[in-house]
Amino acid sequence: MSEATTMNAGETRGYSRAMRTIHWVMAAMMIYVIIVGFLMGNGFKVGKHYDWHRATGFLLMMLVVVRVIIAKLSKPPLPKHVGDKGLQQTAAITVHRLLYASLFIQPFLGWYATNTWGVKNIPFFFGLTLPPIAEKNREWGNQLLEYHHYLGLFITALVITHIGAALMHQFVFKDDLIKRMLKT
Ligand code: HEM
Ligand code: HEM
Numbered sequence: 001m002s003e004a005t006t007m008n009a010g011e012t013r014g015y016s017r018a019m020r021t022i023h024w025v026m027a028a029m030m031i032y033v034i035i036v037g038f039l040m041g042n043g044f045k046v047g048k049h050y051d052w053h054r055a056t057g058f059l060l061m062m063l064v065v066v067r068v069i070i071a072k073l074s075k076p077p078l079p080k081h082v083g084d085k086g087l088q089q090t091a092a093i094t095v096h097r098l099l100y101a102s103l104f105i106q107p108f109l110g111w112y113a114t115n116t117w118g119v120k121n122i123p124f125f126f127g128l129t130l131p132p133i134a135e136k137n138r139e140w141g142n143q144l145l146e147y148h149h150y151l152g153l154f155i156t157a158l159v160i161t162h163i164g165a166a167l168m169h170q171f172v173f174k175d176d177l178i179k180r181m182l183k184t
Pocket of ligand 2 (some may be wrong): 033034038068106
């Protein structure tokens with residue numbers, strides 16, 4: 001029997017400080033990027049936020065690498081529930097993995113699509129620029145932006161599911177799961 005299945009179900013050891021910090025920083029950036037993305041996609045004039053969407057999205061792609069490294073190095077807390085919550089845990093892990101994967105794919109797609117659409121140099125922060133990775137091809141660029149749109153919808157659904165699950169734990173199961181992301 002593994003350690004996890006012999007654990008006391010009431011145990012609440014949390015994530016490491018590094019994991020908690022990066023979780024909340026990335027969560028805030030993600031929500032910002034999604035909101036601005038939909039404003040952009042729906043023809044709103046967002047000014048500076050247009051550049052910030054792309055720069056923050058790219059930063060998320062860099063941070064997800066840092067996060068995967070931190071996750072590998074820091075000892076994750078044991079699952080909250082054991083035995084009878086198998087399906088729930090599989091669902092949570094699946095959503096987490098899909099979030100990690102989309103944080104890598106979506107910014108790359110956005111970058112590729114922007115170059116293909118015709119914008120060569122994409123401003124990043126600190127006066128830096130993302131170098132072009134693709135040649136201009138307007139038709140293909142529009143197609144790629146459409147994929148960016150659909151993946152954006154899918155990611156939004158993932159984030160809503162994830163936040164919804166956190167709220168369920170808080171107010172329906174009342175098991176204080178949130179504390180694992182707030183303290184060690
Ligand atoms: C703002 C609302 C959010 C709340 C309340 C929240 C809450 C939580 C909680 C409580 C956990 C720990 C689950 C457990 O102990 O089993 C967690 C894990 C996680 N969250 Fe969030 N989260 C939020 C936003 C986000 C966003 C926007 C993302 C997307 C980047 C995200 C990505 C993740 C990932 C990948 C994990 C798994 C950590 C791991 O084990 O690697 N969260 N979240
Ligand atoms: C995690 C990172 C990202 C997320 C979640 C995200 C999400 C989104 C969403 C939801 C939209 C609205 C799509 C629509 O309704 O048409 C959008 C639009 C857009 N995104 Fe991103 N994006 C990310 C990163 C990037 C990056 C890194 C770039 C470029 C370097 C980029 C470039 C664009 C562009 C150019 C649009 C506007 C499309 C239009 O005007 O029709 N995105 N993004």
